[in-house]
Amino acid sequence: MNWEVVIGLEIHVQLNTKSKLFSGASTQFGAIPNTQACAIDLAMPGTLPVVNQQAINHALLFGLAIDAHIPEISVFERKNYFYPDLPKGYQTTQLDKPIIGKGAIDIELSDGSKKLIRIHHAHLEEDAGKSLHKGSFDKHCSGIDLNRAGTALIEIVTEPDISNSSEAVLFAKKLHGIVTSIGICDGHMAEGSMRFDVNVSIRPLGEKTLGTRTETKNLNSFKFMEEAITLEVDRQIGILEGGGSVIQETRLYNGENKRARAMRSKEEANDYRYFPCPDLLPIVVTKKQLQSLRQTLPELPDERSRRLIETYMIAPADAKTLANQKALSDYFEQVAIKSGQPKLAANWVTGELLARLNNEGSDVVDCPVPPDQLSLLVTHLHSDKISGKMAKEIFDAIWHGEGEVDEIIEGRGLKQISDSAALERVVTDVLNSNQSLVKEYILADEKRRKKKLGAFMGQIMGVSKGQANPNQASQILARTLQEKIDSSKG
Numbered sequence: 001m002n003w004e005v006v007i008g009l010e011i012h013v014q015l016n017t018k019s020k021l022f023s024g025a026s027t028q029f030g031a032i033p034n035t036q037a038c039a040i041d042l043a044m045p046g047t048l049p050v051v052n053q054q055a056i057n058h059a060l061l062f063g064l065a066i067d068a069h070i071p072e073i074s075v076f077e078r079k080n081y082f083y084p085d086l087p088k089g090y091q092t093t094q095l096d097k098p099i100i101g102k103g104a105i106d107i108e109l110s111d112g113s114k115k116l117i118r119i120h121h122a123h124l125e126e127d128a129g130k131s132l133h134k135g136s137f138d139k140h141c142s143g144i145d146l147n148r149a150g151t152a153l154i155e156i157v158t159e160p161d162i163s164n165s166s167e168a169v170l171f172a173k174k175l176h177g178i179v180t181s182i183g184i185c186d187g188h189m190a191e192g193s194m195r196f197d198v199n200v201s202i203r204p205l206g207e208k209t210l211g212t213r214t215e216t217k218n219l220n221s222f223k224f225m226e227e228a229i230t231l232e233v234d235r236q237i238g239i240l241e242g243g244g245s246v247i248q249e250t251r252l253y254n255g256e257n258k259r260a261r262a263m264r265s266k267e268e269a270n271d272y273r274y275f276p277c278p279d280l281l282p283i284v285v286t287k288k289q290l291q292s293l294r295q296t297l298p299e300l301p302d303e304r305s306r307r308l309i310e311t312y313m314i315a316p317a318d319a320k321t322l323a324n325q326k327a328l329s330d331y332f333e334q335v336a337i338k339s340g341q342p343k344l345a346a347n348w349v350t351g352e353l354l355a356r357l358n359n360e361g362s363d364v365v366d367c368p369v370p371p372d373q374l375s376l377l378v379t380h381l382h383s384d385k386i387s388g389k390m391a392k393e394i395f396d397a398i399w400h401g402e403g404e405v406d407e408i409i410e411g412r413g414l415k416q417i418s419d420s421a422a423l424e425r426v427v428t429d430v431l432n433s434n435q436s437l438v439k440e441y442i443l444a445d446e447k448r449r450k451k452k453l454g455a456f457m458g459q460i461m462g463v464s465k466g467q468a469n470p471n472q473a474s475q476i477l478a479r480t481l482q483e484k485i486d487s488s489k490g
Contacts, residue, residue: 007168192220
């Protein structure tokens with residue numbers, strides 16, 4: 001049977017505010033457990049919440065960025081459930097009247113076509129604390145860290161418009177680019193700044209009724225999300241084709257062992273006994289407020305991509321990659337402007353640099369290769385002072401803190417030989433040392449001659465210790481051998 005996959009996402013975006021949604025406690029990441037939880041976060045009797053205006057503004061900026069409907073009034077509600085990391089016994093969130101209404105974000109598919117992913121809504125809510133299962137406490141116990149409790153989030157809920165794991169990742173990356181570009185989130189997924197809940201169901205192709213869905217929670221990387229979706233789709237197909245029924249449940253995915261497990265049966269909204277929070281007034285949004293915020297909107301990823309293409313004449317694929325990460329785009333522009341070689345700069349930033357960052361799980365802001373050093377590397381590569389192979393060696397040395405471009409070139413003797421006279425001598429020496437190979441080349445047909453050129457070039461690079469300009473050396477070699485062919489005919 002042919003199956004259709006239906007996916008919807010719920011994305012928790014941690015807002016980039018200095019204090020929490022309803023308290024003055026710090027939101028700085030990495031503090032000692034329970035040192036950033038005040039009386040409000042601990043749900044001490046007699047405490048009252050005060051809403052963070054910056055969090056409201058951040059939520060509104062997101063709505064403006066995706067051209068969503070923004071209602072005049074939104075309301076906070078209490079979502080009631082018991083969990084150890086929720087001292088109040090309820091989460092302050094929004095349900096019936098969220099701060100951001102319907103909107104949409106388009107993604108570009110692999111074939112170049114566009115697909116619109118509808119946003120159902122986005123609502124403000126406070127984050128829960130975190131359970132700790134490793135630490136100084138007894139091995140049979142868990143600890144609670146309430147530093148994160150009360151941190152401001154927006155939860156962005158999509159319609160079930162996504163059809164596979166690739167589309168989900170494309171959407172997630174696009175969303176990541178938007179929220180980081182407008183400055184409402186730092187985007188550090190390893191720190192939990194963005195977390196994805198994935199709702200997956202399948203149905204026979206052509207069927208209109210949705211299948212039973214499962215929700216895989218708290219995925220904090222694009223890779224894990226793609227893996228979790230693929231695994232869940234295969235699991236559900238296996239169940240249905242085996243004559244079973246999919247159970248509506250919440251699941252967890254372990255990115256280390258690539259396994260998923262059921263966590264609990266999936267609750268519905270009415271299970272949480274939502275009701276309006278009596279301690280918080282409705283949020284009222286004015287046209288003047290929206291107009292003022294709209295004027296502060298920075299360049300968005302799609303706009304940035306178009307500008308990079310027009311300004312630097314780089315490939316659309318490179319522009320798209322750069323535009324989705326503002327910090328990476330800023331880095332590229334520094335390299336492009338200083339080197340005067342934007343296309344080569346784009347190749348290096350989206351290629352060698354980005355690959356290294358991804359492999360090490362690092363962000364460009366922590367990159368050990370400063371933009372001025374990469375621009376110098378690009379300049380030397382373009383002027384043939386160094387070869388591509390040398391450039392990669394130098395890049396690696398800078399990455400590991402072994403110095404700057406010029407001192408590495410000097411210290412390792414990596415300056416490329418581009419002097420014609422010097423290359424002529426190297427080619428002549430190699431040919432004189434391989435007379436029999438030269439004779440074979442002269443007598444060979446055109447097809448075999450091309451193969452033999454590689455042997456000569458190998459020796460030339462060996463004699464020059466890899467410093468010969470390969471293009472120049474190849475030209476000189478071909479010309480010299482042709483002269484020998486012509487001479488043999490005379």
